[in-house]
Amino acid sequence: MELRDRNGLTEREFLEQYRAGDYERPSVATDMVIFTVSDTEEDNYRKLPEKELRILLIQRGGHPYLGQWALPGGFVRPTETTEQAAQRELREETGVDHVYLEQLYTFSEPGRDPRTWVMSCSYMALIDSGQVEVEAGDDADHTAWFQLSYRLLRESKELLEDGYIKMRQYELSLIHGDICLNAIVEQKITSTDQAQATEYAIISNQGLAFDHAKIIACAIERLRGKVEYTDIALHLMPKWFTLTELQQVYEVILDRDLLKAAFRRKIADLVEETDHYTENAGHRPSRLYRRNRERI
16 A cells, blocks of 8 residues: 555655746855965975965856956766765866865855855865866866965854853965965854854955855864864875974964974874985985875
8 A cells, every 4th residue: 555645645646746846946066175285495405395285276267256266166967966076176176086085064055156046065175286287177267276374363252151152263365476365254153051053254355256265264174173183184195205294284284383292192103104215305314104004
């Protein structure tokens, strides 16, 4: 006996009369926050180059936000999942595949895209800068790596009867040559005895399209949080690296100096020695390490 709903319909009868067009539906896009760490140029060959945290942006070649910079991304095709769309965008923009990819958050605020109702399922990717071949897509004029800075400006805390509200404002700065993009992003954390929620709002913005300053802020917070208790930073490293280079990567992500001894104790189980050493570095050779294969 077939089950019938409250209107007396079987599932087959219900599906035959169902009209998806009766309901307003959003378009779905993916936006990619692609991080890498690269060396700065150093005039003194005897001195180790500094590291920079960088993010890939595209300059939009069409409306809306013509000429402004945005995260790589695009609309999800009917034949793919959001993750498959993110992987496709990553291949198209950087030429790399099979790298660290993590879903961040779904941004669905009405009005975030002036064209129509667009929900963005955002992803974070981490890649070794030595693997990248950057090309501008069909909807972009230029593609470039921007040096990234995300620093706390001010914070406040309001006590509630059963918790608190913590407000933090950050300055997001993105620099590529003479191009400087800036935004002030506010993070609001509401914590009560029952739940905790985090919201982001753009207070000011100069040069970034859509709500991408908010997406970037969310990605940086995620990256900084996970680098403290996982091996996520190793996805930004080449096959072989020195411990000093690894410490530099941690420091540019966290935006603070770390004590050498404490850092090496912390990452001791994450890496393993190799029989290789640096060559032609202008200073005493250093032992090279790699990810601990037993943890992969």
